[in-house]
Amino acid sequence: xxxxxxxxxxxxxxxxxxxxxxxKHDIRxxxxxxxxxxxxxxxxxxSFPWRMEHFIHEIGAPxxxxxxxxxxxxxxxxxxxxxxxxxxxxLDIAVAxxxxxxxxxxxxxxxxxxxxxxxxxxxxxxxxRVSNKAAVxxxxxxxxxxxxxxxxxxEGVEDAILMEKAL
Ligand SMILES: CC(C)(COP(=O)(O)OP(=O)(O)OC[C@H]1O[C@@H](n2cnc3c(N)ncnc32)[C@H](O)[C@@H]1OP(=O)(O)O)[C@@H](O)C(=O)NCCC(=O)NCCS
Numbered sequence: 001x002x003x004x005x006x007x008x009x010x011x012x013x014x015x016x017x018x019x020x021x022x023x024k025h026d027i028r029x030x031x032x033x034x035x036x037x038x039x040x041x042x043x044x045x046x047s048f049p050w051r052m053e054h055f056i057h058e059i060g061a062p063x064x065x066x067x068x069x070x071x072x073x074x075x076x077x078x079x080x081x082x083x084x085x086x087x088x089x090x091l092d093i094a095v096a097x098x099x100x101x102x103x104x105x106x107x108x109x110x111x112x113x114x115x116x117x118x119x120x121x122x123x124x125x126x127x128x129r130v131s132n133k134a135a136v137x138x139x140x141x142x143x144x145x146x147x148x149x150x151x152x153x154x155e156g157v158e159d160a161i162l163m164e165k166a167l
Contacts (some may be wrong), residue, residue: 012026012027012107012111012148013025013026013027014026014027014069014104014107016102016103016106016107017103018101018103019101019102019103021065023071023102025069025070025071025076025077025099025104025107026069026070027067027068027069027070027107027108027111028067028068028070029057029066029067029068030055030058030066030067030068030078030080031059031068032056032059032067033098034075034078035055035056037053037074037075037141038055038068038075038078039051039052039055041075041077041078041094041095041096042092042094044096044097045094045095046094048154048155050092054092055080058080058091058092058156061082062080062118063083063084064080064081064082064091064099065080065081065082065083065097065112065115065119066078066079066080066081067079067081067108067111067112067115068086069095069104069108071099075096076095076096076099076104077093077094077095077096077099077104077105077108077110078092078093078094078108078160079092079093079105079108079109079112080092081112081115081116082094083115083116083119083121085120085121086120086122086123087121087122087123087124087125088112088113088116088119088121088123088124088125088167089125089126090109090112090124090125090126093105093108093109093135095108104110105138106138106141106142109142110142112124113165113167116167117167119130122166122167123165123166123167124144124164124165124167125147125162125163125164126139126144126152126162126163127153127160127161127163128160128161128163128166129154129158129159129160129161130149130158130159130160130161131158135145136161139162139163142165143165144163144164144165145163145164145165146161146162146163147162147163147164148161148162149161149162150162
């Protein structure tokens with residue numbers, strides 16, 4: 001069992017139908033020493049990536065719960081969750097290109113939802129670029145519904161879709 005920000009929980013192992021049998025991904029809390037690998041994934045995944053300070057903040061902030069998935073010694077993906085009282089929020093999620101389409105993001109989302117429930121949240125919210133078809137499909141398949149649009153939210157140009165899932 002691992003202690004982290006006041007909660008105890010067992011290790012979580014990802015098993016997905018798209019994952020080779022030889023591959024095993026574990027989900028655990030993000031650590032400072034993960035950040036170098038995370039930044040490589042972040043920079044390859046987003047046109048406006050988070051910087052190192054963002055991840056350092058998430059690791060230390062009392063209402064933030066960042067997790068990584070790990071295959072062998074490599075970070076395959078990560079998710080940054082913020083959970084305050086009844087509302088949780090997904091702030092960032094990405095999977096390394098070589099590990100995509102194997103259920104890693106779905107498992108990270110499920111893990112974040114489970115953690116939010118344990119923390120007393122009643123819903124999880126997020127926002128996503130309208131052009132990000134893969135992410136919108138991931139969220140819809142995971143049970144999120146569209147709750148609104150934030151016009152020209154990204155760089156004053158692109159709309160954000162607001163999504164929510166009841167826990
Ligand atoms: C979006 C992202 C996190 C998905 O990660 P992933 O591990 O490949 O996703 P999963 O394998 O768990 O896929 C789960 C579901 O998402 C959907 N999905 C994932 N990638 C998709 C794609 N390229 N096109 C369409 N649907 C996709 C599918 O419905 C899939 O379910 P299925 O395999 O049963 O069809 C990944 O593509 C990524 O890191 N993108 C860059 C970062 C990003 O955009 N993050 C989201 C910010 S809001």
